[in-house]
Amino acid sequence: MTIRYPNGKKYMPVQKSTVQRKTDFSFSNRGMALEEELNESNEFYLSRGIAVIHKKPVPIQVVNVNYPARSAAVITEAYFRTPSTTDFNGVWNGKYIDFEAKETKSSTSFPLQNIHAHQVDHMKSVWKQGGLAFFIIKFTLLDRYFIVPYDRFERFWERMETGGRKSITLAEFEKAGIEISPGFNPRIDYLHAVSILMMVSEETIEGQEEL
DSSP: OEEEOTTSOBOOOOOOOOOOOOSSTTTTTTTOOHHHHHHHHHHHHHHTTSOEEEEOOOOEEEEEEEEEETTEEEEEEEEESSOOOOSEEEEETTEEEEEEEEEEOOSSEEEGGGSOHHHHHHHHHHHHTTOEEEEEEEETTTTEEEEEEHHHHHHHHHHHHTTOOSEEEHHHHHHHSEEEOOOSSSSSOHHHHHHHHHHHHHHHHHHHHHO
16 A cells, blocks of 8 residues: 655655564563554553553545455555644543654664654644643664653754754753663553653742742
8 A cells, every 4th residue: 555645755664673572571572663562551551540542543545445355445545634743642640641752773862853843843732731742762772762751852852943963862861851661561661750750840840939
């Protein structure tokens, strides 16, 4: 099936890694795409009644369909109807959650070209409304994961837009974000990291009110 963007450009999906998995649970998911890991984690949250978070469906306009049999239909060409916003959204502890998940094969930095301006605008709108907007970045070769809230990410984006560095270094992730250690169930317990970020944010607000 051929899928195209609104401008007609052909969509080329990213190939998933084929790294062989080992039996030890701490290494069992090495090579799994970040999206798969998050889907599994979200299923765990849902089954335990912790949160309801899902991958957003992609809006597609079907152009051509083949009917090899009466009971079967195969889509052969389609277009993305609108630019995508972020990957996941849902609700947790009464809070709206909206986040983007990205991977990089670099072991030193994450290129900001992997993020689109309309995604940043969307996350800024969510953040302004009091929602939880953040990025989950995976350094694939290092098997390291970081969660960075939108308000901390924003300064790196603005730096790029004003002619500065076009990537976020690993050292900057270590300072601006919280590292998530992969586990068993859930594989990526990102909500624990989010709860830490919320506590830090509340302490900062309380400190400012005392001044």
